[in-house]
Amino acid sequence: MAETRPTDLPQFENHAAQRQAETTCYMCACRCGIRVTLEDDGEGEKIRFIQGNPDHPVNRGVLCAKGNAGIMKQMSPAKLQQPLRRKPGSERGAGEFEPISWDEALDELTARLKHIRQTDPNQLAFFTGRDQMQALTGFWASQFGTLNWAAHGGFCSVNMAAAGLYTTGQSFWEFGDPDWDNAKYFMMWGVAEDHASNPIKIGLDKFKRNGGKFVAVNPVRTGYQAIADEWLPIRPGTDGLLAMSMIHVLLANDRFDWDFLVRYSNATQLVVQTPGEAGDGLLLRGEDDAPLVWSLREEGFAPWYDVDCQPALFGEYTAPDGRPLKTVMTLLAERYLADEYSPAVAAKECGIDAETIERLALEMAHVAFEEEIVIDTPWVDWAGREHDNFIGRPVAMHAMRGVSAHSNGFQACRAIHFLQMLLGAIDCPGSHLAKPPFPRHLPPPIKPANSAAPDTPLSGPPLGFPTAPEDLAINADGSPKRIDKAYSWEAPLANHGLMHMTIRNAVAGDPYSIDTLILFMANMAWNSTMNTAETRDMLRAKNEDGSYKLPFLVVADAFHSEMVSFADLVLPDTTYLERHDTISILDRPISEPHAVCDSIRQPVIEPDRDVRPWQEVLIELGARLGFPALVDGSGQPKFDGYCDFITRWEKAPGIGFLAGWRGEEGESSIVGAPNPNQWERYKENGCFFEYSLPPQQRYYRFANRDYLEFSKRAGFNAHSGPIVMELYSETLQKFRLAGQGLYDGPMPTREEDKQRLTTYFDPLPFHYMPLSDQRMAEQGIDREQYPFHAVNQRPMFMYHSWDSQNAWLRQINAQNYLYMNRQRGREMGLKDLSWVWVESHNGRIRVQLKLMEGCNPDTVWTWNAIGKQAGAWGLSKDAPEAKRGFLMNHLIPELLPPDAGQAEITNSDPITGQAAWYDLRVRIYAADDAPGEAAQSSAPEFAELPPLPGASPSPDALGYKTHDAVNLERPIADVLGKGATGEKK
């Protein structure tokens, strides 16, 4: 600030005792760069300050509340201290353990896993939570040879990822960003704050300063909605209908980007119209198997890639063999011009009035087409056409879990992408921009592995992108091969797996039983599961002989979570400040729209307990188990631990986990030979790598020749052909044909599967009532019996948290309430802060109510994952998190409401298997009207967990500091001049 010190100030900081080290935050999906100042007070280093790294591409120096609370994460009394084994004779879940050595722990685990791998590798299921090393854990599972691996995406937001990757080749999540510098209109759909938190905040500030209009579609006005120019308090689960109604308005008013659709999507391709016959709904293809279009120039058929043929966007034609055809765009217009998607009809369901729906669609059309922006950079498209500039349609969008976590979420997410496409607002200036390695071809050409064999790695990764029923992981009789039933008829496009079904399926032996479940950073005994109370019972369920139905449970975590108490073996991880790590382009990279980026973590403090980084443990276990990628011909480890593995392992020649400073001298970017000094080069550069794209490669990358060629060289895409966006999904139609019994390949035999495929695998998005509502309606349960939608979100200071024991953050909020619209509460006679029962068809919970204005009247909501079990996380038995906080999860079944004669089917999206936890409907009534019942606490309540061996008791008070304060004394002259008390002027 000031050039000179105005007075003689004391030396506040002893900089000589301090040092700084960069690393990467690890508390949410942002992965901000941080600079940690450490200070040695003579008794070892302590953290003085954690700040945002000003040079870092993700956060440019800013940091959120969580990142700023890293000291208290490091100081947590809940840190695991040493490997633990469930005390012999004690019950699982009681939380009684005995310490064991790492050697013992790994010997025991190796023996068990070796037997599984030699006999039936699928007997091991390995699921991870919000970890950021899925490229490594997926590699490990693949080398082990089990199909049963996934992370928590199926519980979080797979609908959004899948819809994007099957529609535009990019997605929201942190796989893209609004073009904050150029956007003039920004629409944010649903709960979306946590992907990605700081970049969106930085962007919203830029956007608002530029005078753009921010529209928030969300049943609740908190968070970013607070600063929106317009707030639409939508009814949960109707976002897709709103988007489709806006598409109706664009079509009805002839306001859509004709050229964009012709050039970059499959809108002109021809669809066979022979309902009830094999081949119905598939694309007409030419001799080289390429889809055909109708050439207005030739008055005949032409391959789609004949860019000069003047393809018809609309029209009905007849194939040479006589079959009727329609262009994709014709089908699209017929669908959305129908009255059911008119604003007047949609308004009744969405709770947004028709005039508003129409106005907002036309506002976006105005900005897209009347306020287009032009960036004067010449570029060349894939067909060799030269363009003088990039045309921008400055309408940007962002959406995440709020739209995604419904059983109609996949189609709703696709509908949002349709809006973008009709506006021509994808990867152009001012719109939503992909981050490398996106965009990718539709879908990315990775098929899920679908067979496992003893002592054999899988042929590919366990997760991938099916394009036809042949790609499913099913047995000859149609039964699922995976424990979570991903890639079965019940969830064919389950790109992230169904972590939320794993425990239920394994305990029910449906489709089979397993021997061992390894969970990493996944709190499935608490907030990372549906139906929490019953799931805890399942974890304890025994066979008649007294053995557990889920025989062996391994938990790897850094903290004493609720899940730890159910472990048979606990493997303690380090904190994020104590480890090496990679944030890899092979995983979920930290790229910026105009730069390829990745980063690392480096240990900035030494662990003070007997813990090991989980990635080191995985590499060691893999070598012990003889994974071909990790041992040489004589069975000896190929790599000296994790860092050496990262340096030398190559996925393909020249491509490894880290993209920066490859080549023996560090001379290559992205592709190059392993560099023995790669880690050092990252550390010298603030622990991140950033490769900026040249200006001509920054937009229209789905069709940008230079970028596509670069993306092939970089290994992001398998070829450099154009990425054609799919309005019409032939992939979905193939599954629908299988449901209709018309497919030339695998077809389901179960009635429910046939019906689900036929109904929901519509190649064009449509709106339908959430599946649980439909089931209840079939059972005669009127929607009005459960009149409220119940949803949840995270507060900004606990985004994506897998802990809330942080001593500073819990002072901001240690108890969640159930929030309800104030007027609605008054009408029901419910008072602020009163206790109420919240009841779903799955059970009831007792919670404390708060009334507010900013809430859709038919919706209640809460902050998720603040409720905790007493004793976990170092919390006392009377902690508000345990006494008065609560989880909504108890109310959400993992299965659809059962009915006699109906199959047990997951409460998930029928296409992707995304957990439908926002579909919850509840009724609410006062809890203090029962005589003698004086509610002061939430229900259900859980017993306090005992402390773990070696854990120190949580402190009664803290006064954290790295040095004694240097007081700034009031100058004596000031005292003499003004007296002891300040003298008024």
Place this chain on the structure above:
Amino acid sequence: MKLGLVIDLDTCVGCQACAVACKQWNTSGTTGALPDYDPYGAEPSGLWFNRVRHYEVGDFPANRTVNFPMSCMHCEDAACVDVCPTGASYKRAEDGIVLIDQDKCMGCNYCSWACPYGARELDRHSGTMKKCTLCVDRIYDTALPEAERQPACVLTCPTHARHFGDFDDPQSAVSQLVAQRRGEGLMEDLGYAPVNRYLPPRKSAQVASAARSEGGSLLDRLKGWMGRQNRSATSPSASQTASQPASESGETEA
């Protein structure tokens, strides 16, 4: 100099980053530690110099949500200084920062009663009053890069809703912001003289709507599109024979 903060209520999303950054810096700062009482127990609380409040304004559906960070306003005529019986509380002549000399404070709490902003808190461990120092131990520290000689709350704010500077200098960024955005002090109408300024939310952005189409029925609309040429003139064509671009399928990743 008249140092203080400008806080932009148009972009404050209430994320608490400033509050925690303040806590983090100052717990080892010139008046540290900032204690935490019962940190893992029934009533977790502690000393904070900066707290973010959330308010709702107006009734549904015309309601707004306002996030409101509050810390010491470094008043020109500070009531807390006036009432201090020991002379511990003072306003620095050089830059206007209001501070508490920890060696002179006896923790009597008079100042916290006098302060209308709730900015002063008692440290139960040290028995002294503590408050925002404007990070006096950062802003003049020449060992820090110049861009980082700012209060921790300003440095960290993800929406850049916080600004620090000299209100005596009409050319300073804070003075300019206040002039452009009509920044206001809190409770000036009650006779207080805060230095810190709040920028009110901007007027909601207005966007024109595209003209509604004068068309016939939707069926007519569809018929009109059928077989129509591309809307724009044909793009300059590359004179090349159409050939299928690189394989769309068949290749899979290793």
